[in-house]
Amino acid sequence: MGSDHITSREQLIGMLGEAAEVEHTLMCTYLYAAFSLKTDEADGLTDTQRAAVRRWRRSIIRVAVEEMGHLAIVANLSVAIGGPAHFNRLNFPIAPGPLPAAMCVRLAPFTQDTLQHFIFLERPLDSNEPDGESFGKARDYQRGPLQQTKLMPVTYDYETVGELYDTIIRSFESLQVRYGEGHLFVGDRSRQIGPEISPLPGLMTICHLDHAREAVNTIKEQGEGADAHSDNSHFDRFCKIRMEWQELLEADPDFVPARPVANNPVMRRPPTPDGKVWITHDIGARVLDYANALYIQQLRLLSQAFGRPGEAYEKQVLINAATDLMYAMTPAAEALTTYPCHDGADCNAGMTFAMVRGMSPLPIGTEWQVLNCRFTELTDEGPNLRGLHPKVDRSLDMLEGVAATFSRHVDIICSDPDTECDA
Incomplete structure (x- = not known):
């Protein structure tokens, strides 16, 4: 080349x-x-x-x-x-x-x-x-x-x-x-x-x-x-x-x-199954869904931080939350490797890092409401996941801290009359 x-x-x-x-x-x-x-x-x-x-x-x-x-x-x-x-x-x-x-x-x-x-x-x-x-x-x-x-x-x-x-x-x-x-x-x-x-x-x-x-x-x-x-x-x-x-x-x-973690785990039924392992174990699939959701929220925050105009403070809020989410994701991803991929499997589950179609930046102004709402959705799932594994509990504790800190910053940002949080 x-x-x-x-x-x-x-x-x-x-x-x-x-x-x-x-x-x-x-x-x-x-x-x-x-x-x-x-x-x-x-x-x-x-x-x-x-x-x-x-x-x-x-x-x-x-x-x-x-x-x-x-x-x-x-x-x-x-x-x-x-x-x-x-x-x-x-x-x-x-x-x-x-x-x-x-x-x-x-x-x-x-x-x-x-x-x-x-x-x-x-x-x-x-x-x-x-x-x-x-x-x-x-x-x-x-x-x-x-x-x-x-x-x-x-x-x-x-x-x-x-x-x-x-x-x-x-x-x-x-x-x-x-x-x-x-x-x-x-x-x-x-x-x-x-x-x-x-x-x-x-x-x-x-x-x-x-x-x-x-x-x-x-x-x-x-x-x-x-x-x-x-x-x-x-x-x-x-x-x-x-x-x-x-x-x-x-x-x-x-x-x-x-x-003995799986090679190429997937969270949905694969249309071409060769070389892939579909995670269907009840607990494993739930933890996988949670870990992937933290990963996508992290990407949302990173995507929102780059290329945006405005105050360094706003970028700092987004980058800090993305970094903290990576650390919150880690214990959940490690816990996932202790569950089988499915009943009778000879390999364990693993995080798939599944992507969503739309990773373009959210509209400036309303992104604070959208990201904050997503944090609420993630933390609301906590009671359904607590007690599954000590590392999942640790991840949920960390997530709650990240979400609370982000929400406080959003309140400050949206109290600024020049920020279009109510648009």
Whole structure:
């Protein structure tokens, strides 16, 4: 994939949309694997094993948080050139086509094969790390090149995520030559989310080419690492987990750090069931519905924060609520992995991160009423879920705190005569 393919702002916006989907899907797959880990004393691990698994869980979730930061950086890059923040994605598993055929994207428990897949996804371009054996190409397929495609946005195949970002920054450079800086970076900087609003690692606002280069380099160095493969890159962290896991296996060949969670669980009857597991267990399905609803509310809040005009205070309220919801979602998602997928199943349930069709921002002004109403609907379900699992109870307690804080802020915002809360 080369920068000569990117000849317009429309094409670059489309490529940034794909980059957002890559970051979004990676975040979900990492969280899914982390939620499957055995971290409780009742899970049957030795003290040494449990301590290691808890470290791995923290490390993987930290990587997922950084992927959320990459998603936010990509949103800022798009807003900077007059495009939208992109939080949509396809439901799992994702077939070849929307993403390169070499990039297998599905939900899987934390196994050695899954870990090798993560290492493969985050590998530097010069790495010879193989993919996990079960994550090979589903079919022989390539997306391009399409020689006659000059106006419609298309994205071609790339070997690594780093290569995608190399093409993105070359495209910024070539389009600045074509348009001029003042005509490329036309987005209002105040519509972006900066470090003063969100503590996500590496987040920055962008208003010229040097900022874009710095932002892309941040994503690459946190992911695949710098040329010398920094000690704290995603690639390096996953490699260290692999090394420690091997040492623990040498001491105990029966060591299994994760629960037998399903590959590609779905919350609705799948029209094409091959390779998917429908969650129908009574309690599991209820907890899944709840966890997915928290996830969608989180995306609503993020979508509402980016690209909006107005006070930093309002963006801060939205970002804080989204971040707190992610932490509230986590114990519910972990509890879910203790229930079978269905009666008689030999695998456990897992969060599906199911998407809804409409993730576009809500109308400015009325969004406060809509989001607050949704929080009420979520908390009203609490009495029907309490007592199912201690971690679900913890999640509900956290949700109630997030909802109450958000409601107080909405009262303040809507008391402002310039806010159209009653529109």
